[in-house]
Amino acid sequence: MESTKFNLRESVDNYISLIQNQGALTGSDVRELTDHLLDAIEELHKHGLSEEEAFxxxxxxLGNEEVLTQEYAKVNPSVNTNKVWAYLFLGYNLLYMFFALIFASFGGFYFLIFENFGTSSVSVGLIATMHLLFSCLILFLVSKKTLISSFIDRQVRINPMRIVIISFVPQIALFVLTPLLPITFRAIISVDPFNYALREFRGSIVEFTFYIAVFSILGGILSLIFSISNSGKITLKSLFEKPSILFLVSFGILVELFSTSSRTIPALYVWQNAVVFGLIYAAAAYLITIYNASTNAPKYLVIFALFGFVTELLLGFNKIVENGNYYNNMFFCPALLSGLVLGWWIGTVHRKTKLIPDQT
Amino acid sequence: MKELNKDLMASSLAPIVLMILRGRESYGYEIIQELRDKTKGQLSVAEGTLYPILKKMEAKKWIESNWKTADTGRERKYYMLTSEGKRELEEQYSQWNFINELIDKLWNQPNSISGSQLTITSA
Structure with a gap:
């Protein structure tokens, strides 16, 4: 008995798109295969089979997607070439959109806050909160790496032209819409909004949370780059377990810049800044220690901290030479070393209590 | 049903398709039907793999194609032989004949090689 629920056209389209999704078919191939399938079904149907059986x-x-994709890929090398170009355009447009969106929304936000609350403590609180929320958003996006890439991949496979054209829309919109915006607003978007904020809200909290936002972007990019050869999701473990020298050095530079920027936090005494500075290093050292065998961790820590240590040493030395103000800067090298030891110690203890076996 | 060796199938399908297209222009499904008729349904091949072969031959300019509307109202891609394709077919036909004759000859001659091997192993 023929099933009333069977939809022939839908089943044919689904089957062909299953093959198409493997990415080796051109539009003309799809039409041809669909025609073939419909012809064959019609013929079998004439011989007394139900539509479903005939299908x-x-x-x-006709053959399964694996066999057909393999054969089509041999004659359609351009499909692959086109895909690479689709990804290139998409990558450029996405990055452009990402940064344009950040600049525009930061600029707009700073402007609105300034208009409504001036440079009051309310403004400072709001802006600092926005910076921190933004950092969380970046971390969230990086953790969704697999989801984002599989979405883009699917779009490129199904219809590369459509997704590439859509990706151009924000650029074109910005180009068309910017002249229509109020002149003050336009100025804020076009002028470096960060300098604007840092100048108008002369507060160290704004500055420090702003650095957190910037370093979250840099950290995000760093984790994306160094997880390229890892399969699966980005986790702290996948990043820090058996790190490459290049990763350690890059991470070291990032941590040094970040911990240095923490000196913008207002403090009564320099040693308070040094403590924060050391704690950031401790956190980083902890991450390296907990995910690596105890025999390797010290080696990794040395490579990681080398840039920061040399920088602090030179900076401190420079200050002494310049203005004899050695007192303020002599805190940071010891803070760095203490941070390293503290992080390493907590990491080692933690590793032992969690009974993680050492594997080299 | 005959399961042909994949490599043999790949190299023989091109001249077979050229031969089918020698008489008249045709479309994929019809070519498969003719293949099925001539072999009395004994040849098993994933039908969809015919199209990449047609594309390859089109790229080599042995055949050319155009879309036409069939009686059913559906559009079909028809393939026809070019003059270059005709030359290629004649060339391939003579090559296949040559191989055919060679295989025939070797198959029918007294089985001297395996015979001598037999004597060696028994010695």
């Missing part, structure tokens, strides 16, 4: 047999005779 099953015809689809089996």
């Amino acid at each position: 099953v047999i015809a689809a089996k005779r």
